[in-house]
Amino acid sequence: MRAQKITLATLALVTGLTLTACQGDDTAASTDDAAPAASSPAGDDGGAGKETAEETAAASGGDTASDAPEGSGGGQINTGPCKTANLDISGAHGMGEGTIHIAFKNTGDACYLKGFPGVDLKADSGPGSINANRSDLATPSVVLKTGESTRATLHYPANHSGGSGVDITLLEITPPEETHSKRIPTKINVPVSDSSSTSDEVIIDPVGTGKQ
Numbered sequence: 001m002r003a004q005k006i007t008l009a010t011l012a013l014v015t016g017l018t019l020t021a022c023q024g025d026d027t028a029a030s031t032d033d034a035a036p037a038a039s040s041p042a043g044d045d046g047g048a049g050k051e052t053a054e055e056t057a058a059a060s061g062g063d064t065a066s067d068a069p070e071g072s073g074g075g076q077i078n079t080g081p082c083k084t085a086n087l088d089i090s091g092a093h094g095m096g097e098g099t100i101h102i103a104f105k106n107t108g109d110a111c112y113l114k115g116f117p118g119v120d121l122k123a124d125s126g127p128g129s130i131n132a133n134r135s136d137l138a139t140p141s142v143v144l145k146t147g148e149s150t151r152a153t154l155h156y157p158a159n160h161s162g163g164s165g166v167d168i169t170l171l172e173i174t175p176p177e178e179t180h181s182k183r184i185p186t187k188i189n190v191p192v193s194d195s196s197s198t199s200d201e202v203i204i205d206p207v208g209t210g211k212q
Contacts, residue, residue, distance in 0.1 A: 079143060082111035084180040089173050091154075091184050100154040100186065102173060104207060106144035113207045114141040115176030117152050121190070121202060122170035122183075130168070130190070132204040142208035153210050157201040161191040176207060 086108030091100050104113060116139065119132040132154060142150045159165035168188045174181040190202075 079110045079112050081177040082106060082113050082144060082175060083108065084175055084178045084182060086111065087175055087182070089175075089182045089184055091171055091186055094153065098156055098158045100156070100171070100188070101151050102154055102171070102184075103149050103151045104144070104175060105149040106146060108146065110143065110145045112141050112143045113150060113176055115139045116204055116206050117176055118172075118174035118181070119154055119202075119204045120172040121156070121168045121188075122172060123166045123168050129172075130199045130202055132202045133200065135203050135205045137205050137209050139206040140208040150208050151210075152207045153205045155201075155203040155205075156188060156190055159189045159191040163192065165189045165191045 082104070086106060088103075088105040088107055090103045090105075092103070093099070094101050102117065102119070104117075116134045121130040121132070123130070135155075144150060154171070156168075166189065168186060168190060170183050171186050172181050172183050
């Protein structure tokens with residue numbers, strides 16, 4: 001009987017230790033299962049993480065002011081001024097008397113023109129040169145892609161004086177922001193008057209104005 005009691009007591013002790021060990025394993029497993037939920041990163045749902053990304057993008061790539069002229073779509077185009085060497089310059093008489101349309105065609109990479117061209121009227125006799133005065137029109141920026149053109153209008157007094165006037169046979173044209181010129185042939189006759197200076201009536205408009 002005593003031996004049986006000792007055996008039963010020993011069995012009870014072993015059973016208790018086994019149950020305790022099982023409960024410890026269950027607790028550890030529960031803790032491991034809960035860990036991923038507790039460590040879930042913020043912003044997975046597109047909330048705070050998304051806002052942070054947008055703020056970073058705005059800080060590093062936001063719009064900035066640019067002095068470059070606008071393209072036809074309204075966006076800024078990073079170009080330089082057109083060079084004389086890359087411009088095909090020509091002249092044609094306008095519909096009205098006393099006007100010549102001076103065309104600038106870009107034969108190089110994209111560039112822009114802004115301002116007044118310099119225009120000198122050259123005669124075979126009489127005054128050696130008549131320099132055109134600038135009009136009071138505003139000066140737009142005109143972006144020219146390869147093969148595109150714009151123009152400026154030259155105004156001059158037609159000769160209705162009854163005299164021989166002065167025959168102008170060449171126009172020497174310097175594009176805006178340039179120092180090199182090109183000469184184009186023309187054929188106009190302007191009056192010579194003692195009471196007024198013909199040169200005061202020779203006016204050039206900026207490029208990109210008027211009907212293109």
